[in-house]
Amino acid sequence: MMTRVNLRAAAIAGAALCIGAHAGAAQTLDIMKPPYLAPDSTTVTAVRAGWLVDVEAGKVLRDRVILVRGEKIVSVEAAPGHIPAGAKVIDLSKYTVTPGLIDCHTHQIGAETNADILLPLERSAAQETLDGVVHARRTLLAGFTTVRDVGTFRAYLDIALRDYINDGMVMGPHMAVAGAYITVSSGGGEVTGQATDVTLPPDMRLGVANSASEVRQRVREILNHGADLIKVIATGAVLASGTKPGVEEFSEEEMHAAVTEAAKYGARVAAHAHGTEGINAAIRAGVASIEHGSLIDDESIKLMKEHGTYLVSDLYDMQYISTMGKSMGWPDEVLKKNAAMAELKHAGLRKAVAAGVKVAFGTDASVFPTGDNAKQLPMYIQYGGMTPMQVIQSATIVGATLIGWQDKVGSIAPGKFADLVAVEGDGLADVSKFENVAFVMKAGVVYRDQSATAANHR
Amino acid sequence: MQTKFSVVTAALLACVAIGQPASAQLPDYMSPPFLPPAATVVTVIRAGRLVDVEKGVVLRDQVIVVRGSIIASIEPAPGHVPAGAKVIDLSKYTVTPGLIDCHTHLMGGDESANASAPLERSAGQEELDGVKNARRTLMAGFTTVRDVGTFRAFLDVALRDYINDGYVMGPRMAVAGAYITVSSGGGEVTGLATDVGLPADMRFGIANNADEVRQRVREILNRGADLIKIIATGAVLAPGTKPGVQEFSEEEIHAAVTEAAKYGARVAAHAHGPEGINAAVKAGVASIEHGSLMTDESIRLMKEHGTYLDADIYNGDYTNTIGREQGWSAEILRKNDETTDAQRIGFRKAVVAGVKMTFGTDAGVYPHGLNARQLPYMVKYGMTPMQALQSATINAATLIGWQDKVGSIAAGKSADIIAVEGDGLADISRYTNVAFVMKTGTVYKVP
Numbered sequence: 001m002m003t004r005v006n007l008r009a010a011a012i013a014g015a016a017l018c019i020g021a022h023a024g025a026a027q028t029l030d031i032m033k034p035p036y037l038a039p040d041s042t043t044v045t046a047v048r049a050g051w052l053v054d055v056e057a058g059k060v061l062r063d064r065v066i067l068v069r070g071e072k073i074v075s076v077e078a079a080p081g082h083i084p085a086g087a088k089v090i091d092l093s094k095y096t097v098t099p100g101l102i103d104c105h106t107h108q109i110g111a112e113t114n115a116d117i118l119l120p121l122e123r124s125a126a127q128e129t130l131d132g133v134v135h136a137r138r139t140l141l142a143g144f145t146t147v148r149d150v151g152t153f154r155a156y157l158d159i160a161l162r163d164y165i166n167d168g169m170v171m172g173p174h175m176a177v178a179g180a181y182i183t184v185s186s187g188g189g190e191v192t193g194q195a196t197d198v199t200l201p202p203d204m205r206l207g208v209a210n211s212a213s214e215v216r217q218r219v220r221e222i223l224n225h226g227a228d229l230i231k232v233i234a235t236g237a238v239l240a241s242g243t244k245p246g247v248e249e250f251s252e253e254e255m256h257a258a259v260t261e262a263a264k265y266g267a268r269v270a271a272h273a274h275g276t277e278g279i280n281a282a283i284r285a286g287v288a289s290i291e292h293g294s295l296i297d298d299e300s301i302k303l304m305k306e307h308g309t310y311l312v313s314d315l316y317d318m319q320y321i322s323t324m325g326k327s328m329g330w331p332d333e334v335l336k337k338n339a340a341m342a343e344l345k346h347a348g349l350r351k352a353v354a355a356g357v358k359v360a361f362g363t364d365a366s367v368f369p370t371g372d373n374a375k376q377l378p379m380y381i382q383y384g385g386m387t388p389m390q391v392i393q394s395a396t397i398v399g400a401t402l403i404g405w406q407d408k409v410g411s412i413a414p415g416k417f418a419d420l421v422a423v424e425g426d427g428l429a430d431v432s433k434f435e436n437v438a439f440v441m442k443a444g445v446v447y448r449d450q451s452a453t454a455a456n457h458r
Numbered sequence: 459m460q461t462k463f464s465v466v467t468a469a470l471l472a473c474v475a476i477g478q479p480a481s482a483q484l485p486d487y488m489s490p491p492f493l494p495p496a497a498t499v500v501t502v503i504r505a506g507r508l509v510d511v512e513k514g515v516v517l518r519d520q521v522i523v524v525r526g527s528i529i530a531s532i533e534p535a536p537g538h539v540p541a542g543a544k545v546i547d548l549s550k551y552t553v554t555p556g557l558i559d560c561h562t563h564l565m566g567g568d569e570s571a572n573a574s575a576p577l578e579r580s581a582g583q584e585e586l587d588g589v590k591n592a593r594r595t596l597m598a599g600f601t602t603v604r605d606v607g608t609f610r611a612f613l614d615v616a617l618r619d620y621i622n623d624g625y626v627m628g629p630r631m632a633v634a635g636a637y638i639t640v641s642s643g644g645g646e647v648t649g650l651a652t653d654v655g656l657p658a659d660m661r662f663g664i665a666n667n668a669d670e671v672r673q674r675v676r677e678i679l680n681r682g683a684d685l686i687k688i689i690a691t692g693a694v695l696a697p698g699t700k701p702g703v704q705e706f707s708e709e710e711i712h713a714a715v716t717e718a719a720k721y722g723a724r725v726a727a728h729a730h731g732p733e734g735i736n737a738a739v740k741a742g743v744a745s746i747e748h749g750s751l752m753t754d755e756s757i758r759l760m761k762e763h764g765t766y767l768d769a770d771i772y773n774g775d776y777t778n779t780i781g782r783e784q785g786w787s788a789e790i791l792r793k794n795d796e797t798t799d800a801q802r803i804g805f806r807k808a809v810v811a812g813v814k815m816t817f818g819t820d821a822g823v824y825p826h827g828l829n830a831r832q833l834p835y836m837v838k839y840g841m842t843p844m845q846a847l848q849s850a851t852i853n854a855a856t857l858i859g860w861q862d863k864v865g866s867i868a869a870g871k872s873a874d875i876i877a878v879e880g881d882g883l884a885d886i887s888r889y890t891n892v893a894f895v896m897k898t899g900t901v902y903k904v905p
Contacts, residue, residue, distance in 0.1 A: 029891060031597035031827050031903075034590075125581035126616035133589060134490075134625045141487035160582035169590045371488050436485045448487070 034168030038071035049097035096427030100145025100419030102399030105362025136172025138371030143437035155180035179227030180207035188237030235278035245274035255285035312362035316376035320368035361395035490624030494527035505553035552882030556601025556874030558854035561818025565608035573649035592628025594827030599892035611636035611662035635683030636663035645689035649697030691734035701730035711741035750797035768818035772832035774798030817850035
């Protein structure tokens with residue numbers, strides 16, 4: 001260690017000697033630092049909140065002061081509170097401050113879905129990654145400070161994006177990522193619709209498994225490569241050409257293999273499932289969440305309650321397809337599948353909410369333009385029968401708990417990341433306000449401040 | 459057309475009907491963050507000193523009017539400042555055209571001791587390195603780069619496109635797509651066991667005869683590259699390869715030049731050894747990259763053919779100090795020793811002889827963002843400060859073929875403008891920490 005330090009000092013001295021103007025002090029140049037690093041712990045910010053949504057207690061508190069030190073929340077007190085000298089003060093006293101929102105079902109990587117079913121074959125890994133950069137920025141600025149990203153056709157691009165965001169190089173939310181889809185050959189997680197003699201690059205088929213032992217192998221490979229969770233495709237998919245959403249593709253035994261293998265790594269399993277048999281098999285196999293859950297029945301709801309399984313129900317994407325699908329040229333096959341499913345899904349969600357199933361907010365962005373995620377919040381009220389507080393809870397603390405990050409994110413509490421968003425006035429009186437949030441802070445960094453008092457926040 | 463419009467209109471109306479905002483009401487963050495300003499946006503820059511690289515003079519107290527992304531006029535102060543214009547006061551600064559580095563590698567991680575490092579990096583990671591490097595490069599005052607190769611083919615094309623579309627912060631890029639190199643040559647990932655298989659995108663540019671060279675040129679240009687990079691000799695940093703050895707014949711390089719010309723594209727030749735340099739010049743390449751071991755004959759040929767010399771005379775010192783500290787291999791340090799001083803001697807001779815010179819640094823060998831460290835080296839090895847700045851502006855723009863768009867502060871060109879405090883030509887090292895950066899009319903850095 002000593003030697004290394006000396007060598008470095010010598011190198012710097014040498015460089016200085018060899019050409020006078022050049023100090024070896026590259027690291028002192030601002031431009032060399034990652035642009036999105038959290039502030040250090042000497043930086044103190046006080047946020048005055050007119051309304052503060054306490055999602056853990058399910059209450060709205062008036063006139064609070066949130067103290068942020070570096071990247072973490074240190075205290076929440078009734079106004080005026082104790083604001084340390086030298087603290088930067090952000091006045092959101094006319095705003096509703098909530099925990100940063102969490103979307104438990106996104107696809108940051110890759111182009112937005114369109115009617116071209118073989119679009120993935122037209123896109124390089126490089127382009128798909130840069131699409132991820134675009135989506136991550138929009139997602140964060142839309143107020144989603146955390147996402148659970150549940151799959152990319154090209155394996156592990158999500159891991160790379162997560163790491164560059166965590167390193168402060170790229171603007172985006174905290175990401176929990178799935179790495180690749182575990183899917184049967186020709187199933188709902190494959191690129192489908194191409195002629196049979198078209199060969200795919202290996203990274204598009206990394207998660208293909210056709211037996212319990214192959215499922216375990218894929219789980220190990222994906223988690224050793226750095227994924228945070230496992231995404232298993234239990235049934236066919238709406239948007240995968242040829243596959244049938246109602247068909248169970250993995251058996252309960254195969255999904256149980258995924259759950260037990262993932263558990264060894266401390267990782268959870270999210271199961272894509274539309275059809276009733278697939279949903280129920282996945283729940284019995286012990287998955288943490290049912291994604292989509294389009295055709296849940298009373299038995300599914302009973303099983304979810306019994307196993308503590310979360311439902312992640314995407315509604316806005318289906319509305320988007322039904323509205324835009326025709327003009328975007330979606331095949332009739334897809335539009336029919338979509339239409340048949342939407343109504344059943346709404347009814348299922350309403351039953352699940354009434355029964356007290358844990359529902360985590362998840363949208364399936366980028367089936368629709370990423371950044372519009374919050375358009376689903378009012379839909380959980382309209383179609384799911386939730387209260388506004390339940391909607392915000394589903395998009396904060398419930399999501400955090402599903403991911404297993406409830407100690408880090410999901411509520412405004414001391415010790416958690418300073419992930420905050422704000423909307424003008426009383427946000428719970430109209431949750432559609434969250435479709436264009438006025439303020440976004442992630443890990444203590446302010447990314448968006450369009451509040452009326454923004455000019456005073458410097 | 460009419461039909462298409464109606465469909466879109468109907469879709470928008472449908473959106474409104476179900477309570478979804480039409481595009482006019484979209485939140486600002488749904489638009490690309492780095493688009494140039496609209497033509498109605500007028501910005502005025504007061505320049506205390508303005509470097510006129512076309513005439514080779516420094517003008518005092520000028521006013522530059524920028525409309526949208528384009529420079530509209532330059533006049534002596536006080537000039538005519540249009541009503542409503544935003545004024546940027548750089549009256550204590552030396553205002554210079556955005557700098558141009560003609561030899562960067564934005565894709566991938568920085569050079570390290572690890573010869574097999576490219577095998578540890580996915581295309582996704584290399585692309586994100588590109589995002590990081592592009593940002594640093596722009597913030598360092600380099601508003602344009604000629605990016606001369608990536609081990610994984612076409613990552614550079616993607617980055618260029620996302621920058622141009624305003625999604626990623628970075629310089630305007632002219633890109634090479636992939637290296638055209640002989641098998642096991644200076645543009646390959648080398649130093650691996652013989653039974654290690656490489657992904658196809660790492661070997662896209664392999665060619666071993668003139669026909670294969672033409673095939674690669676077509677493939678690379680049809681996939682969207684702006685120029686062709688051919689590896690004429692071995693390389694310092696490619697284990698096993700010999701910088702002095704000519705790898706492509708004059709005939710093979712000529713095949714690249716003629717095929718690229720059909721597409722309006724130029725060829726940059728990586729060449730260290732004199733045989734390789736001279737063959738490339740005779741074959742008609744636009745530029746010699748590195749040119750480390752050039753001879754008087756090379757200089758004569760370059761003058762005769764109008765070939766540019768794009769010599770990276772800074773990074774030898776970086777490799778020598780940091781490479782030694784980090785334990786880069788003895789072979790690479792030896793090859794670096796064999797090319798560093800020789801290159802600087804040749805550089806000085808070329809300057810004296812009046813060879814057309816461009817600024818190119820091989821960024822990526824050293825950390826991106828420190829590119830301007832080469833400017834003082836160019837002065838030390840024979841250029842005037844004005845010549846050094848010309849090599850990094852108008853000469854570079856002309857080599858790329860973009861002299862009508864960039865490379866000088868002139869009416870009609872893109873508003874790519876940087877500034878350093880005080881008299882920049884009195885101390886060229888000031889460009890290693892620029893105070894102001896504007897690209898395409900967008901301000902990225904202010905004092």
